[in-house]
Amino acid sequence: MENTEKTQQFIEVCGLYFEGIGLTRIAGRIIGWLLICEPPHQQQSELVEALGASKSSVSVALKDLTMLYLVERVSFPGDRRTYYRTAKDMWSRSFRARMHQLTELRLLSERGLEALQDATPERRKRLSFMRDMNGFMETEFPRMLDAWDKIKKDKGYDDL
Amino acid sequence: MENTEKTQQFIEVCGLYFEGIGLTRIAGRIIGWLLICEPPHQQQSELVEALGASKSSVSVALKDLTMLYLVERVSFPGDRRTYYRTAKDMWSRSFRARMHQLTELRLLSERGLEALQDATPERRKRLSFMRDMNGFMETEFPRMLDAWDKIKKDKGYDDL
DNA sequence: CGGATGGTTCGGTATTGACCGAACTCAACG
DNA sequence: CGTTGAGTTCGGTCAATACCGAACCATCCG
Incomplete structure (x- = not known):
């Protein structure tokens, strides 16, 4: 997926914002990315790629975000992978x-x-x-x- | 000033609460104390005494709290000391x-x-x-x- | 059975920052 | 003057934790 200068900045500012309110920076970046990505659901490896973070960090951040109901897991029939998107509510x-x-x-x-x-x-x-x-x-x-x-x-x- | 078991607990819970929302624990304890003390205005040395914290910590915490308008400085004629109390607003x-x-x-x-x-x-x-x-x-x-x-x-x- | 793919867990590192004690500043007063 | 008290600043320590890489687990294909 394309990734312009501006979207990159948006993601960073998100990271800082959510870090400021008690999440981690990576979790914030994930939210930022999930707010603008296309399609709106992404798998972990895509997040790793898009954010330049490690698999492990993304994994734990997603777990946290899921626990907080900020992000939800999605799956599709015939596809065993798990996707994540910003939670409905x-x-x-x-x-x-x-x-x-x-x-x-x-x-x-x-x-x-x-x-x-x-x-x-x-x-x-x-x-x-x-x-x-x-x-x-x-x-x-x-x-x-x-x-x-x-x-x-x-x-x-x-x-x- | 007297300091019962329950007030002590209240102060600690305050410390934890305000630490949880981004202040320091000591700042939170100060707020807790200033919410229940008599008289409602206290000087630094009294806070140091009541909270068992160091002069320096209290000094910096009060500065922070004052900057945030959570605590305000008070003075009285004929008394050159500075007192602190929870801010009006x-x-x-x-x-x-x-x-x-x-x-x-x-x-x-x-x-x-x-x-x-x-x-x-x-x-x-x-x-x-x-x-x-x-x-x-x-x-x-x-x-x-x-x-x-x-x-x-x-x-x-x-x-x- | 490999081997590949997707994901989690673990150990270690490095940063951050809260707190303290000690040194310092500044006034007022003897 | 020196001394006392009130307060700030500085340096160092200790604890917390975010993040990473590597090892590990599980599941589906050939």
């Missing part, structure tokens, strides 16, 4: 993952409040605020996702 | 930081689309979707924050 999935951080924060605040059970309301205020704000976001977030789901259909993105 | 600040990640993702997708200028719409679809979804979230997110801002007032959290 990868984006809403990662939004939900982020939402989960909200929950963690709320739980954290509740834990703190428990530790300060007998303290004055004034002292507990910082934690109460933290709990309430994250609780609010926790309920609003799914609303946003639902709203997007509707728009998504209208825009003809059903299959993504 | 630390939570909305970190929400906005997260929102910024949405923007980065959208820009990333636009970069990819540019690289695929001459490709078929079908091939560009993955990136178009990514751009549109993040764009949508980018506009909805501030709405959520505004909504919270109103509720916040009603709940008597004006000063946080």
